[in-house]
Amino acid sequence: MDAQLLADTLPKFPDFPPGEVWLAGAGPGDPGLLTLHTLHALQTADDIVHDALVDPRILKLAGNQAKLIFAGKRGGRPSSEQGDINELLIERARMQHRVLRLKGGDPFVFGRGGEEALALTRAGVRFRIIPGITSGLAAAALAGIPATMRDINHAVILMAGSRSADRASIAEWERLASVGQPIIVYMPMSNLPEIMSAFERGGMGRDTPAVIISSASTSDEQIVETSLSKAAADAERQGICAPAIVIVGAIAGMRQKLLSNMACE
Ligand SMILES: C[S@@+](CC[C@H](N)C(=O)[O-])C[C@H]1O[C@@H](n2cnc3c(N)ncnc32)[C@H](O)[C@@H]1O
Structure with a gap:
């Protein structure tokens, strides 16, 4: 594939506007299995609210401006209740942050992504879904x-x-x-x-x-x-x-x- 064809084929990344939440999948662990859209989101987000299954190598791809917020349910740290996570996403979006909610695998496969999208919908917060490779x-x-x-x-x-x-x-x-x-x-x-x-x-x-x-x-x-x-x-x-x-x-x-x-x- 020549360079121009490659450039034409790669995704035109959408804008990540302040006040929006992106629910994205980080795949099973290997950063090579990230989608380009999730990589773009990692580099653009102000807040990255991630769960315990997001591989540390992937979090290293975050932009320098990004604040990493752990909202997982494992890893020996106190559990975050789902309602608290929903509230956090809504609150950060209302602060006009670009909020990336990053989950292992795909956000809509056993990942509570559906529940979070529903909570955002009810709160009137705009969101985007970025699929990931399910584990x-x-x-x-x-x-x-x-x-x-x-x-x-x-x-x-x-x-x-x-x-x-x-x-x-x-x-x-x-x-x-x-x-x-x-x-x-x-x-x-x-x-x-x-x-x-x-x-x-x-x-x-x-x-x-x-x-x-x-x-x-x-x-x-x-x-x-x-x-x-x-x-x-x-x-x-x-x-x-x-x-x-x-x-x-x-x-x-x-x-x-x-x-x-x-x-x-
Ligand atoms: C809460 S579910 C989240 C699933 C995730 N949304 C997905 O699409 O892969 C967590 C479970 O996913 C599976 N899982 C996630 N990452 C894995 C990995 N790297 N290897 C094997 N299983 C994994 C395990 O069954 C784990 O208990």
Whole structure:
């Protein structure tokens, strides 16, 4: 591609006006997986309200004028309540700041981005959405697991595993497994044994391939190849901790077929 064609093809970045909030995704961790729009937002924002899953390498890309405000729910620091985060975004926008609300992955996939957009709408604050690469699909692809394969599946389920393992959740996990499509479970770690048992009762075979991936695209990445019935024990044995996703279904078995020729460092 020649330089002019490249320049013509790259995005014409929108203005980031004072008083606006941009809800953006930072991807799974590796700064190379940021979108150019999010990079532009990082360099233009006055306030960057970020969660715990935004990789420190990405925060280093912020402009010098930017104030970094942690509003996460992990990392040993006190939790921010969602209502407080909504209020913070509204307050900063009303101060005529350019406010970047930066989240890991995609802001609209298990990221409370929808709730925040609704709160901004109700408060009359203008906002823009910048999608990010969601961690479940990025982690799968980086591990050599296609989300779909023509001969394997025509759908893939993204599921949150964080709700308490009460009867309603367990019934829902069983129903999702009964659909017969692979499932990518976000936030699985606190309920992993219960989720895997529910998938089995829902009709998934005990030997169904499963791959657990933690901290995908970072130097702490760990990948465990296992099966539905062994996933919980293997995760414990290998000391897997959050953030992690679990992929259950025939697509997970593709990793073994692709690994030998795949560059992955
Ligand atoms: C609150 S959800 C946010 C998801 C995010 N909005 C996205 O689209 O990826 C947090 C969960 O995302 C998953 N996650 C985020 N980053 C990850 C990573 N680098 N590797 C594996 N899982 C990750 C984990 O399941 C984690 O518990």
